[in-house]
Amino acid sequence: MAEVIFKIFRYDPEKDETGRVQEYKFEPQPGWTVLDGLNYIKWNLDGSLAYRRACRHGICGSCGMTINGKNRLACETQIKDLGTSVITIEPLRGFAVIKDLIVDMEPLYDKLYAIKPYLITKTPPPTDKERLQSPEDRKKLDGKYECILCGCCTSSCPTYWADRNFLGPNALLKAARFLFDSRDEGFQERIDAIDDKHGVWRCHTIFNCVEACPKELNPTQAIVDLRKLVIRGRL
């Protein structure tokens, strides 16, 4: 493969007043992902480069970053698919930068905690048996339960940039994952958080989250579905 240039956002809280861009040139092997490129830099050119990574196959959600202006997982993005030899890599927008490509994800998690991200039930489950759920009811969770908490959606959301109290696509998708689960009985517990000016009504259906989601989920659809649920529930 031909030589590429990675233009990477750098910021060291112990040295830098503000962020800067550093360029690295190298020749990637065929089949390399952006994460392979970052690893190559870290292991051969500059050991000080800081980024998060773990599973390297798109399930742990550690390596969300902005690559050529779009939020993606570095581990799933083939360098050749970017179609350019100059590749810009920046930390996820909307979160405070800790160092280089590492951002503070705590605000993302805080929004999740706000919607009570766990199954809420009142009917006791059967003893030593599973609760029953029809395949049709289970199918309603498809497109919702697969979220890996990478933050690509919320970080891409202009509404979230403007309103840091907006629950954001990530937390609202998670709320939908439970509210559309036939086993869940937590509508009342969650309604106040989502039926709020910082909840489902804040979404302007910009659809950036849909484009950003590396798991091809549709948080905007989930938010629209939640709005219907809220209205029906309030009636």
Added chain:
Amino acid sequence: MSEYKGMFKVGECAKYYGTEDAKVIHEEPKGVSIHNVHQHDAVIVGAGLAGMFAALELKKAGYDVAVLTKLFPTRSHSGAAQGGIAAALANLEEDHVEWHFFDTVKGSDYLGDQDAIEMMVKEAPKIIYEYEHMGVPFSRTPDGRIMQRYFGGHVKDFGRGKPVLRACMAADRTGHVLLHTLWEQCVKNGVRFYSEFFVLSLILKNGKCIGVTAWDLINGGIHVFQAKATCFATGGYGRCFSITTNSHANTADGLSIFLRAGFPLEDMEFVQFHPTGLAGSGILLSEGARGEGGYLINDLGERFMKRYAPDKMELAPRDVVSRAEWQEIMEGRGINGQQYVYLDLRHLGAEKIKERLPQVRELAMKFAGVDPIEEPVPIQPTAHYSMGGIPVTISCRVLADGKEKWLEGCWAAGECSCVSVHGANRLGTNSLLDASVHGKRAGKDMVAYLSTNPVFEVLPEDAAEPAIKEVEWLLNSNGPERPAELRKILQENMYTLCGVFRKKEDLEKMYDIIKDLQERYKNIHIEDRGTKFNTHLMEAIELGHLLETAEIIVAGAINRTESRGAHYRTDYPKRDDENWLKHTLAWRTEEGVKFDYKPVVITRFKPEERKY
């Protein structure tokens, strides 16, 4: 370099998550000195299934429990498990825990301890129902029960029958949903997490474990965690090998911390190679792909498993299939003579692949550029699971001498431990089960221990000394060696010299390489000298762990002159029950690796030849 004109707020350093409601005893300046001392009834190291299950048990019993993880909990590698979790629920056809018991014993090549296995398979259905009650989105049968699929080595009628539907599944994201659901339950119950805290050492006093030290990755600084009960759940060590399914984080930290404290590890020579890793990277394609009926094909287009396991074919256990693949490759029948064969799913049809194996398809497309609906997928054996680990009792208490003596105050569970339920080879879907059952058992036993009201021991003056020394040394290191270079030499050689097939000369060569690398490691340097999120420091510490653990693996492999389960010696191709039906215990000493042994617990099934 140019100044950055972007839209980021920088310098707004993350708030410190560690101290809000923890009891801070004293505070010292940040840096490499001790930053904080925290006290918790129980401290868990690692936030995968085992760690979080233990934490949940403790929290529900009302104890103050803290979970330390070098990642964020949902980034743990349990989440990468795809195919399923085994339990004889018999939701779709006849199945019995006794059959599961037998299959696990046979799969272990009779090295598994049968009392532990029996307990695990009996608790399996209960733990699945508990998961369901927590909210795991399992796939469902037409009548609404938990869906189950086939998996290698799980069969009917004490090994005599056909494959059985035993692997409880959520599409092919089973580990992901279990991990996220456990985390959700921890959030619900208010379990306290210290995310991105990297544990460095054990704190011992009068033969008791009284806590751990950890490095705060975000802010820098050593923290001392004082606990009445400490549990390690740090996972495996696949990163000793270049081709592995394991996360970058699976670097044997927990195991080597025990070695350094002078404790033995058990059965470390047994490393499972998964037969379906994507060629080149080793990324895991679920065994579910074979469970659903996928074929393995060589360069001649043959289903070559007919020569190695004529009865079970592709559904033979992992060690058997991995060796078959390697044999085909060595005999020149790899695809185009290369080091890989094909996994062919095309005959399953687009609909089945999309519904039952969506992640397999996604991984093949993203990382190999191959759509399994259209083309066969290139695959090769990949280092996957560590059967060995920290020796523990059936209640997950760490054995200081590997045999009988409990290291008071200390537990271990999941892949980092060796109970042993997997013996010489683990069956697919038994790992999620092991992590869950033993995480819970560890938690329960810790609750029982805490209910006897043990006290916090006074910390020794030098509690954090080894940790401080290690970090200080690395932050000031300026030798000529680069950590990445040493790691690469280790990993690539481990894959070829201590992999699917092993022999004396290769292993001895590998041992010399490791000794040389350990010497070179003393002269490394790191390129980031800061204390804030220093990932180069972390990589260097992890490399130290890998080098020590690899030494134990290789020494054990040299020592065990037989072939059993995942450990295959071409110079000793037969299983030798007369001399080797026993567990290895290995200590790392100044004079090299020291060995001792303990008998296998055999209660019900006498060892017989393992054929599939």
